[in-house]
Amino acid sequence: MVSGQWPVASRRGSALLESLLITPILVLLFVGAMEIGKVTLTYYQLHKALRAGARMASVLKGADFCSADDQQLAAIKSFIVFGPDGSTEPLVRNLSTEQVLILPERADTGNAAVGTCDCGGPTGCSLADGGHAPDYVVAEIEGGYEFTIHIPFRSPEPVLLRPRVRVPFGGL
Amino acid sequence: MLIAVLLVFVLFGFLGFAVDLGRLYMIRGELNVAAEQMALVAAQELVATNAAGDNAQTAIDLLQSEGNDNRFNFGGNVLGGDGPLVSEIGDLEFFSTFGDATGTGASGGTTSGPSEARYVRVTIRADAPLTFWRFLPIQGIGGVTSVQTTALAGISAPVCTACGIEPLAVSPVDFADTTDFGWVRGIKYTFYSQCTGAPAPPLLANTADRLQYTLLNRSIDNSTLDTDQQLFQLSAGGIPAPPFPVPDETNLACPTIGGADLRLPQVSVAACTQPARGAVATDLLCGLNARLNPVPNPGCTNITDIDTLIQAFPPDTDIEQIDDYTEYAGNRRRIFTVAVVDAIPFAVGTAMNVLGFRQFLLEPDPDSTELTPNGQWGRFTAMYIGYPAPVKQGSFGTCGVTQGPGKVVLH
Numbered sequence: 001m002v003s004g005q006w007p008v009a010s011r012r013g014s015a016l017l018e019s020l021l022i023t024p025i026l027v028l029l030f031v032g033a034m035e036i037g038k039v040t041l042t043y044y045q046l047h048k049a050l051r052a053g054a055r056m057a058s059v060l061k062g063a064d065f066c067s068a069d070d071q072q073l074a075a076i077k078s079f080i081v082f083g084p085d086g087s088t089e090p091l092v093r094n095l096s097t098e099q100v101l102i103l104p105e106r107a108d109t110g111n112a113a114v115g116t117c118d119c120g121g122p123t124g125c126s127l128a129d130g131g132h133a134p135d136y137v138v139a140e141i142e143g144g145y146e147f148t149i150h151i152p153f154r155s156p157e158p159v160l161l162r163p164r165v166r167v168p169f170g171g172l
Numbered sequence: 173m174l175i176a177v178l179l180v181f182v183l184f185g186f187l188g189f190a191v192d193l194g195r196l197y198m199i200r201g202e203l204n205v206a207a208e209q210m211a212l213v214a215a216q217e218l219v220a221t222n223a224a225g226d227n228a229q230t231a232i233d234l235l236q237s238e239g240n241d242n243r244f245n246f247g248g249n250v251l252g253g254d255g256p257l258v259s260e261i262g263d264l265e266f267f268s269t270f271g272d273a274t275g276t277g278a279s280g281g282t283t284s285g286p287s288e289a290r291y292v293r294v295t296i297r298a299d300a301p302l303t304f305w306r307f308l309p310i311q312g313i314g315g316v317t318s319v320q321t322t323a324l325a326g327i328s329a330p331v332c333t334a335c336g337i338e339p340l341a342v343s344p345v346d347f348a349d350t351t352d353f354g355w356v357r358g359i360k361y362t363f364y365s366q367c368t369g370a371p372a373p374p375l376l377a378n379t380a381d382r383l384q385y386t387l388l389n390r391s392i393d394n395s396t397l398d399t400d401q402q403l404f405q406l407s408a409g410g411i412p413a414p415p416f417p418v419p420d421e422t423n424l425a426c427p428t429i430g431g432a433d434l435r436l437p438q439v440s441v442a443a444c445t446q447p448a449r450g451a452v453a454t455d456l457l458c459g460l461n462a463r464l465n466p467v468p469n470p471g472c473t474n475i476t477d478i479d480t481l482i483q484a485f486p487p488d489t490d491i492e493q494i495d496d497y498t499e500y501a502g503n504r505r506r507i508f509t510v511a512v513v514d515a516i517p518f519a520v521g522t523a524m525n526v527l528g529f530r531q532f533l534l535e536p537d538p539d540s541t542e543l544t545p546n547g548q549w550g551r552f553t554a555m556y557i558g559y560p561a562p563v564k565q566g567s568f569g570t571c572g573v574t575q576g577p578g579k580v581v582l583h
Contacts (some may be wrong), residue, residue, distance in 0.1 A: 002369070026183075029183075029187065030187075033187045033191050033304075034190075035192055036191050036195075036303070037190055037191055037194055040191075040194045040198050043246055043247075044197075044198045044201060045204060047198075047201065047205065048201065051205045058286075059565065060564060061335065061425070061426075062412070062425075082227040086318060107234055108537075110232075110566050113234075113237055114234060114235075114237050114239065115239075120482075121480065122397075122405070122477075122480060122481050122484050123480070124484075127412070129396070132405075132409055132412055132484060133336060133412065133483070136235070143501045155437070161246065161247075162246075163247055163279050164242075164243075164247055165205060165209075165242060166209065166233065166241060166242055167209050167212070167323065168212050168213045168216065168231075169563055170216070170336070170564045
């Protein structure tokens with residue numbers, strides 16, 4: 001043995017040991033990066049779908065935002081969840097139309113603040129009660145969307161994604 | 173060992189591409205959505221007045237008022253707020269032509285004043301956090317980087333079908349004038365409910381000419397409100413979009429150029445020598461009056477529950493007498509859009525052909541801040557302003573008009 005040098009076999013063992021130590025870290029790093037990417041992608045998909053849905057809702061003619069049976073709004077919720085292709089699989093896993101909220105909003109008389117539009121009476125947004133169209137439309141996921149992160153040997157808390165879009169009513 | 177160290181940097185670089193770049197695009201998408209909505213609300217305020225710029229900024233502030241405002245970074249950060257991620261909503265840029273707005277015109281992106289503006293551009297810049305790239309030994313890359321996006325909105329070409337307009341029809345002075353139909357911008361007109369024979373009703377103070385109007389046939393058959401209440405709503409807030417008045421008559425809700433329309437049967441058509449015009453004219457003026465005064469006029473007693481109904485229609489924020497339209501600083505409630513038809517019919521069933529849409533600015537009575545709903549001939553004063561304001565909703569078609577109000581669109 002030359003002084004100051006390990007034998008080849010010993011160096012190989014050291015490299016193996018280093019690899020064994022570094023591999024779990026690298027795997028965690030990759031898995032973590034993938035999960036972050038999936039969270040980002042999911043949020044992006046939800047936000048994009050809500051934006052498209054809110055914009056569609058904001059240019060509807062005669063939709064009753066206070067009616068749970070409004071066919072136009074039901075179609076938009078279906079669009080947000082399933083996309084434009086008529087798929088039966090939601091764009092985002094476990095998302096359902098019941099979770100999607102399309103809310104009317106009204107600016108107050110002083111144009112100082114925006115609040116939820118009432119559903120009763122002529123001042124509200126219910127067409128059936130003599131109301132009229134809202135000033136803004138908000139689309140969001142009721143209670144947020146729970147995204148479960150998958151990391152080996154760990155069970156982290158689900159991440160709650162709360163995408164929300166507010167669009168002005170009218171235009172198109 | 174050297175290779176391993178290099179590989180770590182390469183690895184972080186790739187992770188940066190995978191994670192940080194994705195997040196940057198995601199944040200940019202959020203900013204873009206926010207910018208688009210801001211541009212849309214700002215463009216609605218482009219009505220060719222000096223106050224349009226301030227009103228556009230106010231509209232953006234209202235859109236972004238706390239609560240359900242459009243945010244960024246997974247919806248966690250308020251736009252325009254301080255904190256670890258600084259964001260900034262840039263000054264609005266106004267343009268008078270599409271070429272200027274897109275920077276493709278001969279004048280190459282020249283901005284305009286608010287009173288000439290037909291397009292508005294919103295720019296948002298925000299800090300975006302970096303997860304992996306911050307560890308790379310590249311100068312200038314820290315914990316955050318700047319992301320910027322812009323959105324452009326403006327007023328479209330003229331619409332062929334206009335929704336949300338007021339239920340009024342007037343006939344042109346000059347059919348050959350396709351720009352203004354013979355009316356003069358800035359001139360105040362005495363509007364009066366249709367009548368027959370001479371002499372025409374006398375002019376109101378400060379008006380130079382008169383304009384005969386009738387009401388479009390709009391009523392909600394299945395409404396819980398009576399006719400007076402409905403007419404009040406129609407004139408106070410405009411014609412609601414379909415399915416109004418009833419689902420199988422959706423075309424009636426939004427008049428279309430080239431289409432036929434009918435006048436309201438209840439309009440009292442009598443000789444012009446008889447000034448009394450009955451409840452319909454009073455209901456109309458009560459609704460128009462709500463655009464000026466939040467308190468019901470004493471002359472509007474025939475509208476049941478007017479105290480409640482009027483709350484849905486906030487008044488204009490500028491109810492001053494206006495002699496120069498560009499000085500108007502209100503919230504557009506005084507601007508009303510009428511259908512221009514070929515003739516005001518005497519008979520109920522006679523069709524009116526829609527030629528276009530034009531806009532007027534409602535004026536309060538002289539020395540007053542409101543109208544006189546139970547006055548004679550159903551008269552009120554309005555200034556002709558052309559077609560500066562976008563309609564609430566509308567659609568294009570093959571009507572072929574080149575002049576008229578458009579609607580707000582994103583570009």
